[in-house]
Amino acid sequence: MEIKNNNKFKTFFKRFGAIGLAGVFSVAIALTIGLTATHPEEQQPVSTGAMVFELPMTNAVVVKDYAEDRLQHNESLKRWEAHLAIDLASENASVFSIYDGVVASVETNSLQGTVVTINHEDGFVSVYGSLADELMVNVGDAVVSGQEIGRASTSATNEIHSGAHLHFTLLKDGETVDPNNYLDLQNK
Numbered sequence: 001m002e003i004k005n006n007n008k009f010k011t012f013f014k015r016f017g018a019i020g021l022a023g024v025f026s027v028a029i030a031l032t033i034g035l036t037a038t039h040p041e042e043q044q045p046v047s048t049g050a051m052v053f054e055l056p057m058t059n060a061v062v063v064k065d066y067a068e069d070r071l072q073h074n075e076s077l078k079r080w081e082a083h084l085a086i087d088l089a090s091e092n093a094s095v096f097s098i099y100d101g102v103v104a105s106v107e108t109n110s111l112q113g114t115v116v117t118i119n120h121e122d123g124f125v126s127v128y129g130s131l132a133d134e135l136m137v138n139v140g141d142a143v144v145s146g147q148e149i150g151r152a153s154t155s156a157t158n159e160i161h162s163g164a165h166l167h168f169t170l171l172k173d174g175e176t177v178d179p180n181n182y183l184d185l186q187n188k
């Protein structure tokens with residue numbers, strides 16, 4: 001008796017379960033067709049919209065890392081300070097724009113040396129300090145990602161103990177950010 005009932009239940013489930021399943025599939029297929037028809041762009045590969053930055057120097061070593069909350073001793077100025085930039089040095093010393101942009105300013109002062117500021121899209125600004133005087137760009141120039149803009153040097157006297165290097169600062173919406181979060185410095 002029990003076995004019979006069980007068989008009945010199985011039969012019932014087989015019959016109506018199959019119908020139910022068919023119904024679910026029909027709805028799923030209809031939805032898929034509907035979505036495809038109304039939103040064809042959703043079938044395209046998804047673009048994250050994330051900006052991919054080039055490195056400002058190739059084969060570079062980090063001379064001094066970014067440190068917001070930790071004071072580092074500045075040998076040149078004989079004082080402890082936060083370092084809201086990353087110092088890079090490489091044998092060839094070439095410095096590249098990390099992204100497409102426009103040269104917003106070129107300035108030279110005794111402490112930071114020659115400094116090139118490039119405005120990018122999405123609120124990003126990259127600042128290249130301690131450059132040699134001879135630059136490959138001028139104010140107002142449009143630059144592309146990876147374009148050489150100048151060479152690292154010892155022009156920043158406030159960091160002259162670091163030797164020839166690039167003092168690289170990255171800003172987002174006017175705030176200094178840690179370049180390590182945006183540049184793939186581990187795969188340089």
Ligand SMILES: [Zn+2]
Binds near residue numbers: 159168
């Ligand atoms: Zn520095």
